[in-house]
Amino acid sequence: MRYIRKIIIALLILLPLVVVFFAFNIYWGIDDAYAQWGAADMTIAYMETHEGNWPPDWEALRPNFESGGGRVGGWSFEQFQGRVAIDFNANVNALRQQSIESETAPFRVIHARWTIGSAMGGGPNAAIRRYFRRKAGIAEAPTPRGGWRSRNQKTLADDWYRRGFLIRFDSHGNIVAAWTTLVETAPPGDQDVAEFKTHPHLKELNLVGSHVTDAGLVFVRELPELEVLDLGSDNITDAGLEHLTGHPRLASLDLFGTRITDAGLQSLRELPKLVSIRFDERRISAEAVRKLKAAVPNLEIRAQGELRAPVE
Numbered sequence: 001m002r003y004i005r006k007i008i009i010a011l012l013i014l015l016p017l018v019v020v021f022f023a024f025n026i027y028w029g030i031d032d033a034y035a036q037w038g039a040a041d042m043t044i045a046y047m048e049t050h051e052g053n054w055p056p057d058w059e060a061l062r063p064n065f066e067s068g069g070g071r072v073g074g075w076s077f078e079q080f081q082g083r084v085a086i087d088f089n090a091n092v093n094a095l096r097q098q099s100i101e102s103e104t105a106p107f108r109v110i111h112a113r114w115t116i117g118s119a120m121g122g123g124p125n126a127a128i129r130r131y132f133r134r135k136a137g138i139a140e141a142p143t144p145r146g147g148w149r150s151r152n153q154k155t156l157a158d159d160w161y162r163r164g165f166l167i168r169f170d171s172h173g174n175i176v177a178a179w180t181t182l183v184e185t186a187p188p189g190d191q192d193v194a195e196f197k198t199h200p201h202l203k204e205l206n207l208v209g210s211h212v213t214d215a216g217l218v219f220v221r222e223l224p225e226l227e228v229l230d231l232g233s234d235n236i237t238d239a240g241l242e243h244l245t246g247h248p249r250l251a252s253l254d255l256f257g258t259r260i261t262d263a264g265l266q267s268l269r270e271l272p273k274l275v276s277i278r279f280d281e282r283r284i285s286a287e288a289v290r291k292l293k294a295a296v297p298n299l300e301i302r303a304q305g306e307l308r309a310p311v312e
Contacts, residue, residue, distance in 0.1 A: 032083055032112040035075075038065075039084045039110050040124035044131045047092070052135075054092035061086075085113050099132035141166060149173065163195070164188035164210065175199040179206030179230075190216035201225055208232030208257065214240030221247055227273075230254040238264030245270040255279040262288035269295045278302040 042064040046055040055061055058081050065077050087109040098106050105125035126143055141161035148154040160167045164187050168177040189211040196202055202223050213235040221243050236258040251273045265288050281303040
């Protein structure tokens, strides 16, 4: 009985300390996560402009911090240094080699000084590893928060990344969202979009900056659960928009950056679930918008800029 009493007393003493510890991590953790991300950004920016050399000290990073590179607003440079630690004695050649050879970051050259587990996108060291691998010509998708659920999932994400897409999975391992990377890989085209037919649970597709043409929208029409589509390619014209006619689930459509005109808006009347549309007002007239609103009364219309005449 005496031992049980001692255990209970010890737990009662420790419990407030545990609560304080977790509260501290929650309170500071978000800012520290952004700060570590910013520290990795600044370190990479320094290497990019100094022939791949590792920064020698904090002062080497000050110009980048003062231009907004720290990702945490309201902190002084001194406060930032007090929250994030960087190993300025790290051997950049060793880091580069370890990054190429390892599947995860085997080093810890950037970390929060006071909080535990406060990191984003796999953490700052994963960002450093991705940088070295990218410079070595190894293209791979960024690690999501919490990591990959399986090796197959990572392989699939890397394959789509090389095609020019970042993808998101649901809890069942289905691809439910894809958007163009805009960096590091060649922009995806029609054939890449065609491959999504093997992933029928895709709900969100972003094609901004891609090389997808009108012909590629034929494959988009075949995605049965698609709800959100951002075209964003100047290869898309009125003819391409006709391919989407009758899609059963499409609810949100972004046409900004395309060459859609008044004529193309007519196709939107045949999208039964459409509730939101965005477009470039330079190509669409107020009269065409008025007619579309009359045909689809509950449609939310967002013009990038002001219409040439008011929409009633």
